[in-house]
Amino acid sequence: MKHTISVLLQNKPGVLSRxxxxxxxRGFNIESLSVAQTLEPDVSCLTLVTSGEDTIIEQIxxxxxxxxxxxxxxxxxxxxxxxxxxxxxxxKAEAHTRAEVLRIVDIFRGKVIDVGPKSYVVELTxxxxxxxxxxDILRPIGIQEIVRSGTIAMTRAPKS
Amino acid sequence: xxxxxxxxxLKCLEEHGVEVIFGYPGGALIDVYDELxxxxxxxxxxxxHEQAAVHAADAYGRIxxxxxxxxxxxxxxxxxxxxxxxSAYMDxxxxxxxxxxxxxxxxxxDAFQEVDIVGITRPITKHNYLVKNxxxxxxxxxxxxxLAKTGRPGPVLVDLPKDVLAxxxxxxxxxPISMRTYKPTYEPHPGQxxxxxxxxxxxxxxxxxxxGGVILSDSNEELTExxxxxxxxxxxxxMGLGGFPGTDHLSMGMLGMHGTYFxxxxxxxxxxxxxVGARFDDRVTGRVDAFAPHAEIIHIDIDPSSISKxxxxxxxxxxxxxxxxxxxxxxxxxxxxxxxxxxxxxxRPWHEQIREWxxxxxxxxxxxxxxxxxxxxxxxxxxLTGGDxxxxxxVGQHQMWTAQFYHFNKPRQxxxxxxxxxxxxxxxxxxxxxxxxxxxxxxxxxxxGSIQMNIQELATCRQEKLPVKVAILNNGYxxxxxxxxxxxxxxxxxxxxxxxxxxxxxxxEAYGAVGLRATKPSEVEPVIxxxxxxxxxxxxxxxxxxxxxxxxxxxxxxxxxxxLLV
Ligand SMILES: Cc1ncc(C[n+]2csc(CCOP(=O)(O)OP(=O)(O)O)c2C)c(N)n1
Ligand SMILES: [Mg+2]
Numbered sequence: 001m002k003h004t005i006s007v008l009l010q011n012k013p014g015v016l017s018r019x020x021x022x023x024x025x026r027g028f029n030i031e032s033l034s035v036a037q038t039l040e041p042d043v044s045c046l047t048l049v050t051s052g053e054d055t056i057i058e059q060i061x062x063x064x065x066x067x068x069x070x071x072x073x074x075x076x077x078x079x080x081x082x083x084x085x086x087x088x089x090x091x092k093a094e095a096h097t098r099a100e101v102l103r104i105v106d107i108f109r110g111k112v113i114d115v116g117p118k119s120y121v122v123e124l125t126x127x128x129x130x131x132x133x134x135x136d137i138l139r140p141i142g143i144q145e146i147v148r149s150g151t152i153a154m155t156r157a158p159k160s
Numbered sequence: 161x162x163x164x165x166x167x168x169x170l171k172c173l174e175e176h177g178v179e180v181i182f183g184y185p186g187g188a189l190i191d192v193y194d195e196l197x198x199x200x201x202x203x204x205x206x207x208x209h210e211q212a213a214v215h216a217a218d219a220y221g222r223i224x225x226x227x228x229x230x231x232x233x234x235x236x237x238x239x240x241x242x243x244x245x246x247s248a249y250m251d252x253x254x255x256x257x258x259x260x261x262x263x264x265x266x267x268x269x270d271a272f273q274e275v276d277i278v279g280i281t282r283p284i285t286k287h288n289y290l291v292k293n294x295x296x297x298x299x300x301x302x303x304x305x306x307l308a309k310t311g312r313p314g315p316v317l318v319d320l321p322k323d324v325l326a327x328x329x330x331x332x333x334x335x336p337i338s339m340r341t342y343k344p345t346y347e348p349h350p351g352q353x354x355x356x357x358x359x360x361x362x363x364x365x366x367x368x369x370x371x372g373g374v375i376l377s378d379s380n381e382e383l384t385e386x387x388x389x390x391x392x393x394x395x396x397x398x399m400g401l402g403g404f405p406g407t408d409h410l411s412m413g414m415l416g417m418h419g420t421y422f423x424x425x426x427x428x429x430x431x432x433x434x435x436v437g438a439r440f441d442d443r444v445t446g447r448v449d450a451f452a453p454h455a456e457i458i459h460i461d462i463d464p465s466s467i468s469k470x471x472x473x474x475x476x477x478x479x480x481x482x483x484x485x486x487x488x489x490x491x492x493x494x495x496x497x498x499x500x501x502x503x504x505x506x507x508r509p510w511h512e513q514i515r516e517w518x519x520x521x522x523x524x525x526x527x528x529x530x531x532x533x534x535x536x537x538x539x540x541x542x543x544l545t546g547g548d549x550x551x552x553x554x555v556g557q558h559q560m561w562t563a564q565f566y567h568f569n570k571p572r573q574x575x576x577x578x579x580x581x582x583x584x585x586x587x588x589x590x591x592x593x594x595x596x597x598x599x600x601x602x603x604x605x606x607x608x609g610s611i612q613m614n615i616q617e618l619a620t621c622r623q624e625k626l627p628v629k630v631a632i633l634n635n636g637y638x639x640x641x642x643x644x645x646x647x648x649x650x651x652x653x654x655x656x657x658x659x660x661x662x663x664x665x666x667x668x669e670a671y672g673a674v675g676l677r678a679t680k681p682s683e684v685e686p687v688i689x690x691x692x693x694x695x696x697x698x699x700x701x702x703x704x705x706x707x708x709x710x711x712x713x714x715x716x717x718x719x720x721x722x723x724l725l726v
Contacts, residue, residue, distance in 0.1 A: 014278065014282070059469060065465075066463070068286070
């Protein structure tokens with residue numbers, strides 16, 4: 001099963017390689033990864049998506065926690081949370097398909113952020129499943145390039 | 161008053177009570193070595209190889225119960241230290257290794273003798289640091305010592321660029337260390353203790369499985385108290401030997417691949433397994449699903465990631481072994497449900513069963529009159545040292561025979577490279593051990609292959625005037641590998657015959673040490689007696705039965721009940 005794991009870390013040189021080294025050294029897989037600063041400038045948040053049986057996920061969280069620079073490890077699947085990914089998609093946009101592309105982008109609340117003579121760059125955010133749906137729809141029109149971010153996630157506010 | 165980085169470095173070592181360090185100089189460290197000459201509080205042992213410096217520091221720490229310290233130069237000095245660091249990491253040994261580094265402004269430039277040792281050792285240290293500016297030097301060293309010895313201990317590496325060692329700084333005052341991200345759990349959860357105690361109360365076929373954590377946490381007395389009060393048989397891992405008296409009637413010796421028949425049978429049939437500071441290593445468990453299949457498992461360990469890593473655990477207790485055992489002993493002290501006589505009565509059939517197993521296949525070997533059996537040598541060493549020597553080993557058959565036939569009654573009496581299994585560990589470790597315990601008899605039990613991996617340390621022994629004894633069990637083979645070839649590879653002794661070997665007696669003599677040789681069983685005792693009398697480094701070359709095997713043996717990947725016996 002897929003798990004999104006959120007890791008708060010000290011923002012120090014080499015910390016990222018401690019995390020990725022742990023994954024490669026112990027044969028855990030990383031499907032996506034994203035890191036950036038948090039509100040506290042010396043703390044980063046790393047979100048990674050991995051998959052494995054429960055025992056593997058348990059080892060992953062324990063081993064992450066064991067790294068000296070790690071402050072907190074949260075398996076997002078144990079919480080009600082929101083997850084987002086971003087994709088930039090360069091799609092063919094010629095005279096007869098431009099309107100079609102725009103309509104699709106609109107339906108999925110994306111944006112065209114660059115307009116070329118024969119292509120658009122479309123910006124999309126959403127869950128991985130939504131991005132995949134848009135990609136599948138745009139593919140017949142002609143996708144030239146895709147860049148996707150890793151997943152980021154946040155727990156929802158507790159109800160009441 | 162301002163100090164140079166090098167001066168602050170030594171002052172900080174003094175602050176941590178460091179009296180002995182093991183190392184090897186080089187360009188990046190000249191500033192430190194210059195200061196060392198003027199320092200009369202810290203004794204520097206010049207080993208003849210950086211790997212040896214790290215193993216020596218490792219064993220010094222193990223025997224003394226302190227943090228060992230090694231100091232090596234940049235580049236090749238640092239890479240030579242890697243094996244020693246990895247071994248200490250696998251065995252959770254508290255160690256701080258300082259490496260020289262090129263000046264900060266050259267880092268990343270492929271400068272002369274530059275390596276990214278922090279990158280190289282990331283997976284084999286508990287943590288590591290590159291000191292980027294001199295102000296951080298002392299706080300980092302303090303953190304390094306703190307990390308090395310607290311929680312699950314381990315090696316910490318601190319990389320020291322040359323310019324940092326030359327910069328003048330104010331010496332920061334000592335403050336209690338608080339690390340936001342590092343707070344090991346020492347105290348057990350009372351609810352888990354209660355659960356564990358109730359399981360022990362109920363069990364009819366309990367076994368204690370004690371590992372290196374017992375030694376690291378100095379909880380041998382607490383463990384002994386528990387075992388004796390509840391009349392529970394104890395088996396130990398290689399790292400756990402000495403954590404419970406080996407000659408006690410409750411001791412079943414070592415378990416696992418070369419463990420005793422009765423220890424392995426007891427674990428396979430127990431209804432409660434109490435794992436204390438052990439990590440269910442594959443050399444212990446054999447085929448995992450056949451390990452203690454009928455047992456409820458209690459696991460005490462300070463490292464949460466050790467729990468349920470290889471084998472599912474029913475009652476995990478994350479805590480320092482000493483604290484957890486204390487809490488368990490206290491629980492039984494006040495429990496109204498516990499009665500020692502009832503407990504003995506309840507366990508009686510279990511002990512009978514174990515005795516039966518023991519009588520069926522006791523640890524043993526076939527004695528011979530004209531050829532020296534290695535087990536006999538170890539029995540004699542045990543006898544003639546009263547079981548009280550500090551023993552180190554190399555890696556191979558001799559290591560396993562030592563674990564089987566030397567009876568360790570005390571903790572911190574035995575140093576061996578367990579997790580990594582480094583040939584070449586034992587001799588430098590004996591140097592570290594002798595530095596830690598100058599009045600003790602220290603013996604490295606070695607193989608003829610392994611001893612050649614750090615034989616240059618004879619010079620260190622001589623320079624430090626250490627009466628270290630080395631008992632070489634000379635079978636002319638890389639015996640342990642040969643044994644596998646004999647059993648599983650049609651006796652194809654590929655590259656395990658030591659076709660050329662030095663005359664170990666002459667090698668010893670060449671360094672000004674003493675060499676003795678025994679080729680007949682009758683010579684074993686006189687040679688040991690003489691060696692023990694000599695106040696010098698001694699090599700004892702025991703020419704032993706060439707193709708003797710280590711038994712019992714659980715073939716890799718098999719269930720621990722599927723033992724090959726003598
Ligand atoms: C540095 C290193 N290289 C290789 C090995 C693999 N190995 C394990 S035991 C062994 C043979 C050791 O021979 P010897 O020291 O003569 O001991 P014996 O088994 O004969 O008692 C070897 C090669 C090892 N453990 N360590
Ligand atoms: Mg040999």
